[in-house]
Amino acid sequence: MVWLFVLLWPLLGIKPEGLEVATTFAVWWRIALGCSVILVIYHLNRFGFFNFITRPVGNAVANARVATENVPVWVWMLVGFACAAAIPQFSGRYVQDVAINVMIYICLGLGLNIVIGLAGMLDLGFIAFYGIGAYTYSLLSIHYGISFWLSLPLSAGMASLMACLIGYSSMRMRGDYLAIVTLGFAEIVRMVFNNWMSLTNGPNGLLGIKAPGVYWFDFGNGMSLEHIWLKKLGLLYYVALLLMGITIIAVYRLQHSRVGRAWEAIREDETAAEVMGVPTFLMKLLAYCSGACFGGMAGAFFAARMRFVSPESFTFLESAMVLSMVVLGGMGSIPGVILGACALIILPEVFRDFELYRMLVFGGVMTLMMIFRPQGFWPPKRKTTSATKD
Incomplete structure (x- = not known):
């Protein structure tokens, strides 16, 4: 409490007329x-x-957990997507806007979760691929008029290609050295966006990006196909929901495949995994490129939604935010990353009425969370145990 008072007094006690x-x-x-x-x-x-009180509640929670574990995963996924799809029907623009932000960060968090949570590589520059995807779609839309749906795989592919180029020369590094390389790469990308005036328009950003569009049946004058621009938040919400669903399914399939097992082996002990025949360099490079692919896809949607991009949207603070989501939710856990993204995006909005105190409350909640539950909101179920000698 003394430490808290020392922090609060400079924030609240220094006034233009003096100290109080x-x-x-x-x-x-x-x-x-x-x-x-x-x-x-x-x-x-x-x-x-x-x-x-605690014993009956604990028994009820344990019984509920046993009952829910018997339900297939796909059932919970369908229920979750059905509830998410109903949100625009019962909410206004503010809730839809916050929900779209949450889904964008879920895609980013799941992409980074492949790199950090599954392969065990510390990446401090993941936001660079987010920016590469956003600028790729922006340039394709403005200069060539390519639609969002055709640009989406191109944006993901460009981000993955850049990850392959930087990863090929850095994946042999480990720990802090790899983190410094990725941090430097993110700053290089941001400076390129900020200074390449002829291509990216520098700090002024790119304006005039087209929103996603779809063809819809028009029964007004017979039956014909009509092109509709998805500019309303309610329609963009469903595009974000679709991209989030694709990301969740893809990451889930990767995690429970042989590739995912190889990534987890590298995370636990890279030397032992290499001795057992796992091509560690190629697997780490694949994890880096796979995570960048989802980051580029999220960046393309961000550009289509905002219809404006600038270098200020891709700073190190954004990388730190995505990393916090993965750590806070639980590294290696898909539900954990989703909860972490919801917490870090929704909590500041909930505490918005506190004005000057909301970030203080937000930081305090995160600190308490890391003290009392360092494994995250929802740690992965699959545990690894080390062999011990009697």
Whole structure:
């Protein structure tokens, strides 16, 4: 609490007319009181004062968990997508906008999850592939008039190609060295976007990007095909939902394939995996390119949705945000990444009414989460155990 007061006082106590303590203390004592109550409840629970509540609840949760494990995964996926598809019918523009942001970051988080959660490589420059995908579609749309659906695989392919070029020369590195290389690559990409005036228009960005379009049957004058631009948020929501569904299914299939097993073996012990016959260099390069592919796809949709891109959208802060989603949700877990993306995008919006305090509350929630549940919201079910000698 003393440490918190030291942090709050410069934020709330420094005024144009001088220094004051009353405003800081008015906020601090409420937080101190709430933390004290939580601490007392925590210790009482440790001594068993709430067993009459916790035991029945724990048994009910355990029974529910056993019941849900017997339900096939595809059933839960269908239920989840059905609930997500119904959101635009019962919400306004604000909720739809936040939901689209969540789905974009889910695609980014799942792409980075392949690199970090499955293959165990620390990537601090993943946002570069997001930007490459966005600029690829922007240039194809503005200069060549290529539609979003044709540009989508091209954007993903361009991001994957750039990942192959940078990964071929850096995948033999490990740990912090690889992280520094990826961070430098992201900064190089951002500086290219910012300074290549003839191609990217520099810091002014690219304007005039076309939205996605579809052909629809028109029964007004007989039956004919009519082209519709998907400019409304409600329609763009379903495009984002489609891309998110493709990403989830693809990552799930990769994770439970022989390639996914090889990635997990490299993550646990790269030397042992190589001795057992796993081509570690090729598998790491494949993981890097696969993650970049989903990042480029998300970038193409971002450009189509905003219809404007600029280098300021692809800074290191965005890479740190995506990395936080993966770590907070649970590395290697698809549901965990989804929960992490929802938490990091929705929580700041929930605390928006707190104005100056919302980022403080947001940071505090993340800190408590990492202290009391470092494995993440939803860690992967599959555990690895090391052999021990008797």
